[in-house]
Amino acid sequence: RPRVLSGIQPTAGSFHLGNYLGAVRQWVALQETHDAFYMVVDLHAITVPQDPKELRANTRLAAAQLLAAGLDPERCTLFVQSHVPEHAQLGWVMNCLTGFGEASRMTQFKDKSAKQGAERTTVGLFTYPILQVADILLYQADAVPVGEDQRQHIELTRDLAERFNTRYAPTFTVPEPYIVKETARIYDLQDPTVKMSKSASSPKGLVNLLDDPKASAKKFKSAVTDTDTVIRYDAENKPGVSNLLTIYSTLTATSVAELEERYAGKGYGALKTDLAEVFVDWVTPFRARTEEYLDDPETLDSVLAKGAEKARTVAAETLATVYDRIGFVPAK
Ligand code: TYM
Secondary structure: OOEEEEEEOOOOOOOEHHHHHHHHHHHHHHOOOOEEEEEEOHHHHOOOOOOHHHHHHHHHHHHHHHHHHOOOOOOEEEEEHHHOOHHHHHHHHHHOOOOHHHHHOOHHHHHHHHHHOHHHOOHHHHHHHHHHHHHHHHOOOOEEEOOHHHHHHHHHHHHHHHHHHHHOOOOOOOOEEEOOHHHOOOEOOOOOOOEOOOOOOOHHHOOEOOOOHHHHHHHHHOOOOOOOOOOOOEOOOEHHHHHHHHHHHHHHOOOHHHHHHHOOOOOHHHHHHHHHHHHHHHHHHHHHHHHHHHOOHHHHHHHHHHHHHHHHHHHHHHHHHHHHHHOOOOOO
């Protein structure tokens, strides 16, 4: 079986709809066909300040949401990044292989650090993508299921894998991004030209999965569309309607063409009201399942412990090879 690996930050508490449709949904599907490793990336989370209590709670909350979304610990390896020390260890090696200018070109870093100001930006945030490189290479992943915003980090991963392989000896699998075109970028409901995100979206444009479903339904009903009335997928000229069609289509496994036909001659109001209902029907059991996993922290922690054990076996093997290739003296 080919292998996939991916990660999600625990920072935000609730996942948003972009996280789910852009990434987590694919994770669930891929566990059936791939040897799948998925993790909650708490080491990445501390690149910006975190309250310790909240970080701990949010890490468990992230794991609970992943299970609620359909990850099955019998079918995939689900773990917490800090439980596997090899991530930090290979991260260091990768830091030493990355050019300063190369790291400086990462657009997510440029955006985030510009927003925070240089004084508040940590070196950890700067090397964030390089830790992500280590995450992926440790598991010899063939593919990395992510949203479009992670593409540059996967490109960096490929570059560093090839660099190491050339400088020392073939060691790492060079991974492919696994980005589903239709859902690669889910947009803000209020400004359908920017991606939905915790940091950038207005509260009305951001759909958090764990929010009161009634509040989310309202957001769909007041989503920004356009002054035209035709319900047609046209990402360029009708980004708002197209975003709603993407979400609707994905949540109901109905093709966009079928939806266009169903809503021919109907107004935007009908589409929004129906989508609000579709979302509420989907999210209500998701929230209930998340609660159930949270109510049983012992089971949750033991799932994560088992996952970490499986992950460590793979990660340790890769790291040992890397240390040997670099020329480190083995610890006897
Ligand atoms: P994070 O936690 O920001 O996001 C998790 C996943 O959600 C996707 N995503 C979206 N997809 C479509 N539309 C959107 N509006 C949207 N917003 C977010 C992201 O692309 C991502 O796939 N750096 C990563 C975490 C990470 C990782 C890794 C990923 C750490 N190590 C190794 C893959 C492999 C991140 O911050 O994702």
